[in-house]
Amino acid sequence: MNGADPGRWSAVAEGWAQLWGGFAEPxxxxxxxxxxxxxxxxxxxxxxxxxxLLVHLAGRGAAAAGIDPAPGMVAYARARLPGADIRLGTADHLPWPDAVFDLAVSVNALQFAEDTLAALAELTRVTVPGGHVAVANWAEGSRNDLTVIEDAVARADGEEPWPDGDLRLPGGLEELLHDGGLTPVAAGIAEVPWRAADDDTLVRGVLLGEEPATVAAMAPTVITAARPFRTPDGGYRLVNAFRYAVGRTTR
Incomplete structure (x- = not known):
């Protein structure tokens, strides 16, 4: 699914929450x-x-706000957190004044901005002096079991697998924070396993957002590629990794 297409993300808001919602918690x-x-x-x-993440933050007692370009995602998030400050919009035009947050974070999203540095500047702008800005996203494909399945699907569809973007590679996020004028204070890799209870859940999760005909055609490819990750109970456990970096504002 095109990660930068708000319309397609809107259509899968509930499915995303059910199938993938908390997997990035580590x-x-x-x-x-x-x-x-x-x-x-x-x-x-x-x-x-x-x-x-907003639900997770609320459980920790944080004062959380959110923004997303997909109307369906925003509606779903608002329904889960009535009264929370959740707005429709993009990373490069955040509708908040300067210096109102202690932490601005973007998880698996900043790479979809039209101008990544401009978006990072917006996260920095709305963060208090001495506050933190954090970015996290998938690590390079070789660290992710999911890549094995996605590559198999791409080849079955006559396409070449997508190469890793710069932010997925070692040092990429730290370089981004440095270029954005932030002082890096932490960076690392978090293991983020994803579990599917059965074949149907596996296929729905991997092919989320695809047309029914595509799902039906690609299901055997997904199941075959996922065989190494099958668990004794008939489910699947895919071990993946996210890179993260945290910087401190210096203004």
Whole structure:
């Protein structure tokens, strides 16, 4: 699914929350620990999707706000967190004044901005002096079991697998923060396993957002490629990794 297409993300908001919602929690916790975020911390989640991180933050007592370009995602997040400040918009034009958050974070979203540095500048602008800006996304494909399945699907469809983007590679996120004028304070890799209870859940998760005909045609490819990750109970466990980096604002 095209990661930059708000319409397609809108259509899969509920499915995303059900199938993938909390899988990035180890990366969230690494970022929050590095930024010292806890009860009362004002956090902005840029690219908040279905509100999964916002729910997580609310459970920790943080004062969380979110923004996403997909109307369906925003509606779903608002339904989960009535009264929360969740807005429709993009990372490069954040509709908040300067210096209102202690932490601005973007998980698997900033890479879809038209201008990544301009978007990072917006995250920095809305963060208080001495506050933190954090970015996290998938690590390079070789660290992700999911890549094995996605590459098999691409080849079955007559396409070449997508190469890793710069932000997925070692040092990419740290370089981005440095170029954005931030002082890096932490960076690392978090293991983010994803589990599917059965073949149907596996196929729906991997092919989320695809047309029914495509799902039916590609299901055997997905199941075959996932065979090494099958568990004794008939489910699947895919071990993946997110890279993260946290910087401190210097203004």
């Amino acid at each position: 990366a969230w916790d690494a970022v929050l620990a590095a930024a010292g975020a806890g009860r009362g911390t004002r956090v902005l989640d840029v690219g908040c999707g279905a509100g999964d």
